[in-house]
Amino acid sequence: MKPAIALPLLGLAPLLGASDLLVKALGIALVALPLLSLFGLLLPVLRRALSGHALWFGALLLAGVLVGLAQLLMQAFAFELHRALGPFLALLALPCLLLVAIEPAGPGAGLRQGLLFAACALLLGALRELLGHASLLAHGEWLGLGALHWQAAADGLPLFASAPGGLILLGLLLALVRLKP
Numbered sequence: 001m002k003p004a005i006a007l008p009l010l011g012l013a014p015l016l017g018a019s020d021l022l023v024k025a026l027g028i029a030l031v032a033l034p035l036l037s038l039f040g041l042l043l044p045v046l047r048r049a050l051s052g053h054a055l056w057f058g059a060l061l062l063a064g065v066l067v068g069l070a071q072l073l074m075q076a077f078a079f080e081l082h083r084a085l086g087p088f089l090a091l092l093a094l095p096c097l098l099l100v101a102i103e104p105a106g107p108g109a110g111l112r113q114g115l116l117f118a119a120c121a122l123l124l125g126a127l128r129e130l131l132g133h134a135s136l137l138a139h140g141e142w143l144g145l146g147a148l149h150w151q152a153a154a155d156g157l158p159l160f161a162s163a164p165g166g167l168i169l170l171g172l173l174l175a176l177v178r179l180k181p
Contacts, residue, residue, distance in 0.1 A: 020166065021129050
């Protein structure tokens with residue numbers, strides 16, 4: 001069963017709120033990459049043990065456990081960033097569940113999805129911070145990058161720092177990707 005075109009876009013939902021700063025986008029990318037990779041490695045085991053609705057419930061439980069562990073690790077090692085990301089870390093269960101909807105694509109599917117998610121997060125985070133705040137790596141101290149902060153002399157456009165601006169930029173980026181030469 002191939003997922004509908006709108007289903008893969010649900011996996012990008014955490015990016016709308018968590019990519020207004022490049023540091024937040026980097027943080028969610030650093031959590032999503034190992035999370036999706038590990039989920040992708042455990043999914044074939046889950047598929048062998050469960051089927052039908054039980055597979056979905058098992059996958060939801062597995063995604064919840066992995067996201068919970070990721071949140072605990074982030075609280076322990078990057079508390080300020082964890083607070084800044086808020087509930088968007090929990091939304092990382094959506095890209096995990098997207099892997100269940102896709103036909104079995106091998107053990108590398110989680111890694112591929114994680115790399116794609118991380119690339120989208122970093123690109124969207126950099127664009128939103130540049131356009132919305134006219135800066136780069138603001139609050140870099142959350143990840144130990146405080147000395148790399150750059151601020152433009154002019155102000156940015158606040159629309160791009162908000163969630164609707166993130167949705168607009170994400171739509172433009174997806175349209176550019178789908179544009180045929």
